[in-house]
Amino acid sequence: MTSLSNLIPELLDPILFYLRKRDILSLLRTCKYLHSVCLPYIWSRLTLYDTITPDDDEFSIYNELSKHRVWRLADTTDEFGVDALGYKYIKKIKILAPETTFSIKSRTVKNGFQRLLEDLIESGKINLREVALRDANKYPIPPDVDFSLLHRIKKYSESKSPGEFSMTLHTESLPPLLRTGALNLTVLTKLRVVHHLQGGTFSEEWREFHESLSIHIEDNIIDEIEALTQLLSGAVNLKELWIRPESRRYEPGSIHSLTEPLKGLQTALDGLKRLEKLVIGPATYPSDSAVFFHPSFFIAPPENCKTLQYGCTASIAWWRKFAAHPLPGVENLRLGLSPMTLIGNRWVDDKEDEEVLQQLIPGESISGRWRTKFYIGDVAVRGLKKFTLDPEYYIDEATDPMDLEACIYRRNKGLNEAHRKKIKDEVISGFRRQILDGFSVGMARCARRIATRHFEDWMGRNAIEEASAERCFEELNLEKEKHVVEFTKLLSSWAERNIDKFHFYSKKNQDELKLLEGFIEDDV
Known part of the structure; x- marks a missing residue:
């Protein structure tokens, strides 16, 4: 079984770093070898700090000669x-x-x-x-x-x-x-x-x-x-x-x-x-x-x-x-x-x-x-x-x-x-926020796909040398208008069929809304 006395000084130094000064003083009293390692370590760093008023001396630092007195x-x-x-x-x-x-x-x-x-x-x-x-x-x-x-x-x-x-x-x-x-x-x-x-x-x-x-x-x-x-x-x-x-x-x-x-x-x-x-x-x-x-x-x-x-x-x-x-x-x-x-x-x-x-x-x-x-x-x-x-x-x-x-x-x-x-x-999240800015979060699912496609076209593997993010944002604005118009028409049609039934949150209508969003995504 390995003990501290079997470790070389280079391995002991990182251990001593985490010990309080009083613990190092106790350790150096255990044997001649540890005394020969701990004594140089505890003296290796000297901190000078003094105040004119003794009551201000409240600090202490481990592992070096204390600046306290x-x-x-x-x-x-x-x-x-x-x-x-x-x-x-x-x-x-x-x-x-x-x-x-x-x-x-x-x-x-x-x-x-x-x-x-x-x-x-x-x-x-x-x-x-x-x-x-x-x-x-x-x-x-x-x-x-x-x-x-x-x-x-x-x-x-x-x-x-x-x-x-x-x-x-x-x-x-x-x-x-x-x-x-x-x-x-x-x-x-x-x-x-x-x-x-x-x-x-x-x-x-x-x-x-x-x-x-x-x-x-x-x-x-x-x-x-x-x-x-x-x-x-x-x-x-x-x-x-x-x-x-x-x-x-x-x-x-x-x-x-x-x-x-x-x-x-x-x-x-x-x-x-x-x-x-x-x-x-x-x-x-x-x-x-x-x-x-x-x-x-x-x-x-x-x-x-x-x-x-x-x-x-x-x-x-x-x-x-x-x-x-x-x-x-x-x-x-x-x-x-x-x-x-x-x-x-x-x-x-x-x-x-x-x-x-x-x-x-x-x-x-x-x-x-x-x-x-x-x-x-x-x-x-x-x-x-x-x-x-x-x-x-x-x-x-x-x-x-x-x-x-x-x-x-x-x-x-x-x-x-x-x-x-x-x-x-x-970047894709920024493009997506641009698409959704001021419109229903119902477009969130298709907005991610639009943003990802634009990223690849303008910033990613498909990008041409003269491409710029500014031009990409302009394209996003144009495409956003197209999809918002289409999405609004479909949503209005769905709402007209269900406005008097008072079951907007029924499982049937939720499934229908998902199909509606999926239709827009497929169109993208």
Whole structure:
């Protein structure tokens, strides 16, 4: 019978991952072999987190040195010495809330633990392989923060190759963090940025409303674009990039005022030759407060990016740019975009998006109106293997291009079978809804057959090169009228024979109705 003591360390590590720290401490006391495996594991990851107020220390993380009172290690080291503890096993340091952890008022600094780590890294007694920095503070960094440990890590990383050391960064205050000069951008491999955008072309009433709540709105759009551009220009080894805009206090104006900064941002992104995954917007659901600098700004992924996700607010101009871009290298595409609404404080006065401008009717209130249905005609992307639309995307069917899925289906023959079948079913359902729109559901059975036949003629195996979903919808409208007229005549004849008998739901009449529907289907 196999026991834990017979397993090699590579098999034990996944097991230890699911154990609580106290259980790992108990396990390492059972035998010398498990002690030799568990001790390096429990020391391998060190989390630094400190608050100025001790009562705020409520967090704990399993399987790594707890950030709960980790600063006390300074006293233990003074008592027993560096070699008696497991510093040499530390491979990863996770730093949370640097604005409080590195504050000169924090216990990490006052107790001397930060200085201890700096000395151990400089002397080579800690062979650091990875640093994860999570900065969830969206406000300016206080002046009493000591970033000397980050500067020491930066110097250490400059002597390492990309394969020997890496850094992951999650920040909500990118411009202030960059101004510290404490980051070596070349070692960044994973980056998550939250942009809290504010300013723009708010109406006077909107500004007065914020001022009544003592909320000061300062335009930071150019600042955020330039900071992101600076970071991406230096992060040449970046593999994953997630950008989440928060724009509840931002109302964009014309995109032309942002042309040059956005062009620089696109150039910086194009230089990320190792980027494999790009996510713009919330990771799980679309949001109408996720304006990525401008609803008409389409940022294209670099050539080697395989996974792409857009979840921002998009205008019709955005969709046109998306449709025209070949997205070279992209294999997995996920869309969860929200529409650019015409509600007053979300309106974008941009001549580039003339189709949206034409929706405004003089003298009519625009509050609550959505854009009309539209077509993109075709897509330039050809290499997709997976394509996903978030469920929330269909809350309002008027918010997406009518022919989006049909175009993706026709142009991407390499889609895996599951995704191809799902898209086909969605397209056929869309055609079927077009047939049934405004008419009796009694046509449901024959509508499916009509929709399937049109799909094969225009999108499937029988499709000609110049076919389009837009033309298919036109044909459906013509054919729908023909079948509705015929169906109505037959139904009227049936109703005349049964209107005075008060047994519409008898088995005989239900069978007759089925025959009636079957007749129409056979005629189709």
